[in-house]
Amino acid sequence: MWQSLVDSIHNLIPWFDGGLADVVIILIKGLALIFPLIIAMAYMTYAERKVIGFMQLRIGPNRVGPLGLLQPFADVFKMMFKEIIFPTKSNIYLFLLAPILAFVPAVAVWAVVPFGEGFYIANLDVSLLYVMAIGSVGVYGIVLAGWASNSKYPLLGALRSTALLISYELVIGFVIVTVVMIASSVNLNTVVEKQAGGILNWYWIPLFPMMIVFWIGALVETNRAPFDVVEGESEIVGGTHVEYSGMPFALFFMAEYFNMIFMAMLAVLLFFGGWHSPFEGIPLLEGWFEFVPDLFWLLFKMSFFLFLYFWIRASFPRFRYDQIMRLCWKIFLPLTIVWIFVVALMTQLHIGPWF
Amino acid sequence: MEFSSILFYVFSFFFIVSSIMMITSRNTAKAALFLILTFFSAASLWLLLEAEFLAITLILIYVGAVMVLFMFVIKMLDTDKSTLRAQFTRYLPLGIFVSIIVIAQMVLVLNAGQFDLAMTGVPEKHDASYSNITAIAEQLYTLYVYPFELAAILLLIAIIAAITLVHRNESRSKKQNISEQINVQAKDRMRMASIKPKSAKESK
Numbered sequence: 001m002w003q004s005l006v007d008s009i010h011n012l013i014p015w016f017d018g019g020l021a022d023v024v025i026i027l028i029k030g031l032a033l034i035f036p037l038i039i040a041m042a043y044m045t046y047a048e049r050k051v052i053g054f055m056q057l058r059i060g061p062n063r064v065g066p067l068g069l070l071q072p073f074a075d076v077f078k079m080m081f082k083e084i085i086f087p088t089k090s091n092i093y094l095f096l097l098a099p100i101l102a103f104v105p106a107v108a109v110w111a112v113v114p115f116g117e118g119f120y121i122a123n124l125d126v127s128l129l130y131v132m133a134i135g136s137v138g139v140y141g142i143v144l145a146g147w148a149s150n151s152k153y154p155l156l157g158a159l160r161s162t163a164l165l166i167s168y169e170l171v172i173g174f175v176i177v178t179v180v181m182i183a184s185s186v187n188l189n190t191v192v193e194k195q196a197g198g199i200l201n202w203y204w205i206p207l208f209p210m211m212i213v214f215w216i217g218a219l220v221e222t223n224r225a226p227f228d229v230v231e232g233e234s235e236i237v238g239g240t241h242v243e244y245s246g247m248p249f250a251l252f253f254m255a256e257y258f259n260m261i262f263m264a265m266l267a268v269l270l271f272f273g274g275w276h277s278p279f280e281g282i283p284l285l286e287g288w289f290e291f292v293p294d295l296f297w298l299l300f301k302m303s304f305f306l307f308l309y310f311w312i313r314a315s316f317p318r319f320r321y322d323q324i325m326r327l328c329w330k331i332f333l334p335l336t337i338v339w340i341f342v343v344a345l346m347t348q349l350h351i352g353p354w355f
Numbered sequence: 356m357e358f359s360s361i362l363f364y365v366f367s368f369f370f371i372v373s374s375i376m377m378i379t380s381r382n383t384a385k386a387a388l389f390l391i392l393t394f395f396s397a398a399s400l401w402l403l404l405e406a407e408f409l410a411i412t413l414i415l416i417y418v419g420a421v422m423v424l425f426m427f428v429i430k431m432l433d434t435d436k437s438t439l440r441a442q443f444t445r446y447l448p449l450g451i452f453v454s455i456i457v458i459a460q461m462v463l464v465l466n467a468g469q470f471d472l473a474m475t476g477v478p479e480k481h482d483a484s485y486s487n488i489t490a491i492a493e494q495l496y497t498l499y500v501y502p503f504e505l506a507a508i509l510l511l512i513a514i515i516a517a518i519t520l521v522h523r524n525e526s527r528s529k530k531q532n533i534s535e536q537i538n539v540q541a542k543d544r545m546r547m548a549s550i551k552p553k554s555a556k557e558s559k
Contacts, residue, residue: 022358023358094384094385125407125486126411129408129411129412139419139423140388140423143426144388144426146430147426147429322533
């Protein structure tokens with residue numbers, strides 16, 4: 001698909017040689033990814049308010065447009081025309097750098113996501129490591145926001161957040177190690193390809209406890225309820241972005257939602273067979289659902305996880321900070337380490353139907 | 356000029372400028388941020404050399420873990436610059452002495468001809484199917500397995516040492532036992548006392 005695009009551009013402009021064409025193609029690919037992402041993010045805020053509204057027996061947004069469908073755009077325009085307030089004695093450069101540092105990694109991780117067979121921006125050989133590396137860079141946005149605001153509550157929120165993110169990155173890293181051991185590859189494409197063949201071949205069955213740990217870790221990493229102590233309103237006002245307004249705040253907000261969508265996507269890719277149909281290999285159903293495109297299955301599974309975010313948020317009260325830390329270091333970390341040994345033995349001795 | 360060489364010059368420029376800024380910047384947070392930019396540029400240069408595993412590891416470990424802890428420490432620091440300046444000249448002679456030694460060493464090593472292109476050669480280009488991580492893993496787990504395991508044990512000892520340092524004064528730390536808190540019963544905390552009500556006259 002891309003190659004034909006390159007050729008047609010080359011026919012139009014003869015001096016448009018290989019190197020430059022590659023750059024333009026990369027830019028086009030990037031834009032083709034970012035625009036749907038922004039729309040998805042905007043309508044996720046809408047879905048969140050609607051879903052939680054219905055769960056709490058309310059209606060949710062219904063004023064702007066039919067069924068409130070234009071609400072995200074109203075929010076965007078409101079954000080754009082708000083004044084950007086700088087706290088006195090804050091470091092303006094670092095203050096403005098912080099939201100950018102939060103936003104860029106949240107977009108950059110999407111480069112390695114396979115949306116279908118051979119449908120990706122970059123097929124990195126170390127894509128799972130890339131995901132972890134770029135994901136860990138996102139911490140700087142929060143650290144800097146807390147430090148540059150020159151205010152108490154952001155600093156406290158940033159301290160909490162950094163400690164949480166570092167701790168849970170460890171747990172998620174170990175979970176990813178177990179997936180890598182079964183798939184024997186750190187390439188996301190290969191991990192998904194190894195899960196081909198119906199719902200019973202996906203890794204959520206052999207790695208069921210790890211899937212649970214991963215999802216709880218994902219909730220913490222994205223600062224979602226019930227682990228949203230970073231912006232715990234009842235304790236520290238609004239966390240790291242108390243002092244932010246207008247577009248800088250919107251960037252933090254977008255980064256958070258991009259990360260949420262990405263974690264849902266990663267859960268699908270690692271444990272739920274990525275773009276594979278759940279009915280592969282099942283005699284009748286496979287034929288019936290033949291016409292459904294790969295991308296639909298991927299987005300369908302992802303949407304379920306996004307719904308899970310809202311569901312959990314509406315259901316559970318906020319955890320206390322030390323309880324979250326205890327959950328990480330005293331429960332999840334030993335559990336994942338034991339599971340690494342279990343998975344190692346199972347793959348080495350070929351025990352069980354999956355290895 | 357190929358596009359990759361343009362990228363090389365861009366990243367080298369960022370690498371050099373950010374490392375200079377890192378040294379000259381007076382603000383500790385800015386210096387740490389420039390160090391992060393330096394790491395990123397170095398990782399990008401390694402990517403251009405097809406060492407993608409090393410590049411990602413550099414970002415994962417140094418940017419993702421080590422520098423975050425640095426930022427943690429910087430947040431706790433006193434940002435009053437006057438105390439920093441007062442200390443600065445005291446260590447100037449020693450600093451000049453050390454830097455002269457380092458510069459002399461670097462000049463001697465770099466001029467020894469060990470790092471010429473003639474000595475090392477241009478790294479050969481691999482095709483897209485070449486897997487850097489597999490090559491490193493094969494070396495690490497076959498030829499160098501004992502040094503690798505030794506390094507792992509060394510790291511484990513370091514972790515245990517760090518933990519024991521923190522836990523030295525256990526008796527002084529007050530911590531909550533959460534399972535105890537959750538399993539607490541009403542009778543553990545409450546004592547039912549039967550107190551005779553006083554009559555209206557007595558209470559006056």
